[in-house]
Amino acid sequence: MIDSTRFYTTWVEISESAYAHNLKFFRNIIGPGPELSVVVKANAYGHGWQAIAGLAVKHGADSFSVHSLEEALKLRKAGFPQDILIMGPVPGPLLEAVAAENFRLVAFNRETILRLQEAAAGLQKTARVHLKLETGTHRQGISREELGGFLRALQESPAVQLEGVYTHFANIEDTTSHDYAFQQIRRFEEMSAAICQAGFPALKQHSACTAAALLFRQTHLDMVRLGIGQYGLWPSRETLVSYKIKYDNDVEKILRPVLAWKTRITQLKDLKAGDTIGYGRTYKTTRNSRIAVLPVGYSDGYDRGLSNQGYVLIRGKHAPVRGRVCMNLLMVDVTDIPEAQLEDEAVLLGRQGEEEISAEQLAGMCGTINYEIVSRINREIPRVLAA
Numbered sequence: 001m002i003d004s005t006r007f008y009t010t011w012v013e014i015s016e017s018a019y020a021h022n023l024k025f026f027r028n029i030i031g032p033g034p035e036l037s038v039v040v041k042a043n044a045y046g047h048g049w050q051a052i053a054g055l056a057v058k059h060g061a062d063s064f065s066v067h068s069l070e071e072a073l074k075l076r077k078a079g080f081p082q083d084i085l086i087m088g089p090v091p092g093p094l095l096e097a098v099a100a101e102n103f104r105l106v107a108f109n110r111e112t113i114l115r116l117q118e119a120a121a122g123l124q125k126t127a128r129v130h131l132k133l134e135t136g137t138h139r140q141g142i143s144r145e146e147l148g149g150f151l152r153a154l155q156e157s158p159a160v161q162l163e164g165v166y167t168h169f170a171n172i173e174d175t176t177s178h179d180y181a182f183q184q185i186r187r188f189e190e191m192s193a194a195i196c197q198a199g200f201p202a203l204k205q206h207s208a209c210t211a212a213a214l215l216f217r218q219t220h221l222d223m224v225r226l227g228i229g230q231y232g233l234w235p236s237r238e239t240l241v242s243y244k245i246k247y248d249n250d251v252e253k254i255l256r257p258v259l260a261w262k263t264r265i266t267q268l269k270d271l272k273a274g275d276t277i278g279y280g281r282t283y284k285t286t287r288n289s290r291i292a293v294l295p296v297g298y299s300d301g302y303d304r305g306l307s308n309q310g311y312v313l314i315r316g317k318h319a320p321v322r323g324r325v326c327m328n329l330l331m332v333d334v335t336d337i338p339e340a341q342l343e344d345e346a347v348l349l350g351r352q353g354e355e356e357i358s359a360e361q362l363a364g365m366c367g368t369i370n371y372e373i374v375s376r377i378n379r380e381i382p383r384v385l386a387a
């Protein structure tokens with residue numbers, strides 16, 4: 001894997017103890033019954049799929065859920081024998097790989113079932129599908145009206161086994177009032193019952209993402225698709241507040257962020273009062289200033305929206321971003337950190353000393369959500385396992 005003794009200019013640290021803590025917490029709330037499927041799409045939300053998959057298995061995950069066939073194949077090639085649910089589209093010509101590797105595939109087109117039948121029969125295998133039921137998210141779901149057609153296609157496809165049914169909530173993390181989610185649960189139950197009655201019993205039913213797993217036990221069913229929570233991040237402020245209201249816990253301590261993103265000072269320079277910094281000359285110093293240049297930019301996933309807004313941690317103190325974030329570089333003000341030295345560690349995201357920069361803080365500054373902040377950290381940046 002990653003050589004942790006090497007000297008990197010920027011790297012992501014993954015805390016095994018934090019990850020283990022989070023997974024244990026979720027296992028506790030869902031209990032031993034339901035399958036715990038960790039969602040490791042988008043490079044495990046930017047955490048590094050390989051490192052996370054290893055930790056997940058070691059600390060009690062049962063299976064994986066991913067977006068693409070490519071992600072599923074990478075897991076298999078890396079030696080993970082666990083079940084893998086592919087939740088995104090797989091084009092017809094690639095369906096053979098689904099059958100060959102015994103992946104679970106979400107189905108939302110009838111054509112997929114018919115073509116999978118051909119591919120699986122050709123290999124003398126049985127392919128497993130999970131139907132994505134439309135309950136109000138209006139993304140990939142199959143509507144009540146379309147359901148009959150799908151079930152007929154399945155009845156005519158002996159090499160395709162309907163293993164499960166699932167749905168995904170539209171706004172469970174966006175609000176503290178969950179009427180719409182409950183409506184989705186009811187629709188899901190109705191449609192699942194209809195599928196059972198049509199002669200497909202013993203289906204694996206699943207609906208829960210992190211927010212649902214945290215807030216509503218009735219969503220756990222046979223399997224939980226745990227994404228952001230395993231990484232120690234809350235799906236939203238609203239979820240945190242809802243959880244606090246419901247369980248009145250010391251919520252801030254429940255989840256531990258797993259990821260830290262670091263870099264090093266590669267240059268220090270002294271500027272005069274009135275000098276401008278970077279492209280567009282958007283920052284003008286108001287005093288004689290010391291600037292540190294860091295070798296990270298927007299192409300690495302450090303959002304350009306953090307220009308003149310963000311800050312990093314150096315020697316446990318705030319060093320504000322000055323000027324625009326460049327493609328591969330950014331400049332921070334270390335005038336008030338006179339002890340800063342060349343090659344000092346700078347924390348872009350995570351803890352240093354008493355201070356912490358959270359994914360939520362960065363998200364707030366650039367008008368997005370913690371999911372986007374972590375998942376866009378460039379894949380090529382090394383992921384290093386830490387205690």
Ligand SMILES: *Cc1c(COP(=O)(O)O)cnc(C)c1O
Binds near residue numbers: 210228
């Ligand atoms: C990404 C995803 C999840 C995980 O959601 P989190 O909020 O990160 O837990 C679950 N189900 C589906 C269908 C997804 O696409």
